Amino acid sequence: MPRAGLTATAVTEAAAALIDEVGFDQLGMGLVAERLGVKTPSLYKHVTGQTDLTHRIAILAMNQCADAIRDAIQGRSGTEALARGAQAMRTFVKDHHGRYAAANAARPTGPDDPLIDALNRVVDSWAAMLHGYHIDPDQQIHALRMLRTVLHGYASLEAAGGFQFATDIDDSFTWMIDFIDHGLRETTTTSTNSALSHRAAPGGTL
Numbered sequence: 001m002p003r004a005g006l007t008a009t010a011v012t013e014a015a016a017a018l019i020d021e022v023g024f025d026q027l028g029m030g031l032v033a034e035r036l037g038v039k040t041p042s043l044y045k046h047v048t049g050q051t052d053l054t055h056r057i058a059i060l061a062m063n064q065c066a067d068a069i070r071d072a073i074q075g076r077s078g079t080e081a082l083a084r085g086a087q088a089m090r091t092f093v094k095d096h097h098g099r100y101a102a103a104n105a106a107r108p109t110g111p112d113d114p115l116i117d118a119l120n121r122v123v124d125s126w127a128a129m130l131h132g133y134h135i136d137p138d139q140q141i142h143a144l145r146m147l148r149t150v151l152h153g154y155a156s157l158e159a160a161g162g163f164q165f166a167t168d169i170d171d172s173f174t175w176m177i178d179f180i181d182h183g184l185r186e187t188t189t190t191s192t193n194s195a196l197s198h199r200a201a202p203g204g205t206l
Contacts (some may be wrong), residue, residue, distance in 0.1 A: 006038065008046040012056040019057060019098035024105070027054070027098070055115070058106035061099035062118035068092045069125040077132035079181050085129055086151055086177050093155035100159075104152075133184045143184065150180065 014035050019027045029050050033040040047053045072088035073081040093100045108116050126147055127140065135143050154176065156162075163169050 006036065006042070006046060008056070011036065011043055011046045012053065012060055015053055016057045016060055016096075016099045019102060020096050022098070024098050024101035029053070054102050055106055055109070057099050058103040059115050059118050061096065061103040062115065062122060064096070065089065065092050065100070065103070066118060066121035066125055069122065073125060073129050077129075081129045081132055082181055082184070083177050085125065086147075086173075086180075089151050090155045090158070090173065093152075094159050097156075097159040100156075130184070133187070135184065135187055139187060143187070147180070150176065 011032065015027065015032045018031060018035050022031065027050070029043055030040050032053070033043055036043075043053075047056065068088040068091070069085045072084040076084055106115055108119075123144065126144055130140055130143055133143075154173065158169060163172070
């Protein structure tokens with residue numbers, strides 16, 4: 001008999017834990033069913049299939065990442081907010097590389113997709129952090145894209161074991177954050193003539 005109390009949320013959370021263990025490419029409905037102690041067909045009462053399940057994992061991951069960044073920067077500003085937020089994202093990706101990979105592979109399915117809200121929560125946290133640097137509104141999108149690119153790249157490489165040189169990776173991370181901090185502080189607050197097309201697009205995309 002199907003396990004009592006099984007819900008879409010329970011299936012998603014179990015699958016998210018599993019994908020962190022086995023990796024994004026190895027997740028399968030059979031493995032999830034085995035983890036939950038049910039037959040595979042029982043899962044289809046709660047999710048429509050693996051694509052739906054992976055999408056649910058992506059939404060969960062982005063909300064959890066947003067929570068981690070928000071909590072890290074709350075009550076802080078400038079250099080401290082940047083360093084704490086960046087470390088929070090780094091830790092999340094390292095600890096949850098499978099679900100983070102699912103989130104990066106996901107795309108919104110429509111204007112009402114909860115993934116959009118989850119993505120926007122991450123963007124909003126970084127935008128709040130940038131307020132402490134008094135970044136000109138016309139330049140904020142460039143700063144957000146820079147942060148996303150650098151932090152995603154570093155955290156993803158670290159999670160994949162991509163740093164092989166003997167130099168301590170924590171030292172490199174600190175150096176990188178100091179470099180970003182210096183660049184943000186040097187960024188002019190004078191209005192620029194950036195085109196409207198350079199502004200952030202709706203839907204959480206950068």
